[in-house]
Amino acid sequence: MLRGTPLSFGIDRTNLQLKDTRDSSPSDASMPDPKHLDFLAHLGAGRKCHSGRSLLDHLEGTARLLMAWGSEPDVCVAGLFHSVYGTNAFHFRSLSLDDRARLIGLIGLCAEQLVYLFCTSLRPRALVAAADTGVLASRFDGTTRPVSAATLQQLLEIECANLIEQGGGRKTLASIADLHGEGRLSMDPRALQAIRKARDRCLT
Numbered sequence: 440m441l442r443g444t445p446l447s448f449g450i451d452r453t454n455l456q457l458k459d460t461r462d463s464s465p466s467d468a469s470m471p472d473p474k475h476l477d478f479l480a481h482l483g484a485g486r487k488c489h490s491g492r493s494l495l496d497h498l499e500g501t502a503r504l505l506m507a508w509g510s511e512p513d514v515c516v517a518g519l520f521h522s523v524y525g526t527n528a529f530h531f532r533s534l535s536l537d538d539r540a541r542l543i544g545l546i547g548l549c550a551e552q553l554v555y556l557f558c559t560s561l562r563p564r565a566l567v568a569a570a571d572t573g574v575l576a577s578r579f580d581g582t583t584r585p586v587s588a589a590t591l592q593q594l595l596e597i598e599c600a601n602l603i604e605q606g607g608g609r610k611t612l613a614s615i616a617d618l619h620g621e622g623r624l625s626m627d628p629r630a631l632q633a634i635r636k637a638r639d640r641c642l643t
Contacts, residue, residue, distance in 0.1 A: 517553035
């Protein structure tokens, strides 16, 4: 059962110039913010390979899926940056964890926290398991931290978009669809349709 325990990120908020992504959406709501794309390109995402094309292509595609599903603005932005600190499956780090304040200044605290959790958790297994345990396991040392139901829902949306965009993750997508069917998640119908379609395509 999902738990509502709040998260603690250990961030010193002193002197941080926080940005609310809801007040700075690009004019075309279906397009990621050009400033965000430029930032990722500056970090080398356009030159790094990922699933047969550039990392930047994958990141933008992930964000576009989330936008098409009507995900919250912070979730869409986090989807664009979801691997910026590296993940357990994709080790390339565009930014060091020591540079978190820099990313917070660009995309806002809420979006960056989602990015941080996505990058540092033992995903996708830990995300699915958290629906039962209410905690996320770290990919670095296996230690756990509590995660709220709302945050877990957002992280699972990002994971679904990430996997669907690169054409993989059948077992994870099936597990997430099952969680929705059991009433333990509430996925947007557009997202659920894409999840089921991708799951079934992988089975054929």
